[in-house]
Amino acid sequence: MNTSRGALDREPAVRSLVLPPGGQRRSLRLAGLPKPVARAREFTGTALADWAWPTSDQGRDIVLLVAELVANALLHANGPLELVLDARPGRLRVEVSDGSAVMPEPRLPHRPGVPGGHGLFIVQQTADHWGAEPYGTGKRVWAEITPLVDPSP
DSSP states (O other): OEEEOGGGOOOOOSSOOOOOTTOEEEEEEOTTOSSHHHHHHHHHHHHHHHTTOSOHHHHHHHHHHHHHHHHHHHHHSSSEEEEEEEEETTEEEEEEEESOOOOOOOOSSOOTTSSSOOHHHHHHHHOSEEEEEEETTEEEEEEEEOOOOOOOO
């Protein structure tokens, strides 16, 4: 499964992330941790700060996206196993793995006034591309984001 946000394409960043040559990959084992969503949010915020992510608004969106992916694994797949943040010049890939082989499917139509069913909608609206693939005995749900340019001087 692989999807793109064609209607909401973003302009490429003109400022690079602060990364070592070749980028950086960070991972956080979530299996068995208490409060995995909170831990994933903190881990992601720290990584984005270390990488001097170009805009704080987009940084908040990325933390929300990570929280949604981890929460979905918690609610629908017996818990997340690992969070991976893979930053390269021009893109960030977020991956959350879990032990369920059931692939995620957005609830359609999206109904904003009804409780539940909003996680993948948020992922679709926040990520430039997202998808899911088999991983071990479960799956990995991923999303990719292109850094935006900070409008402030």
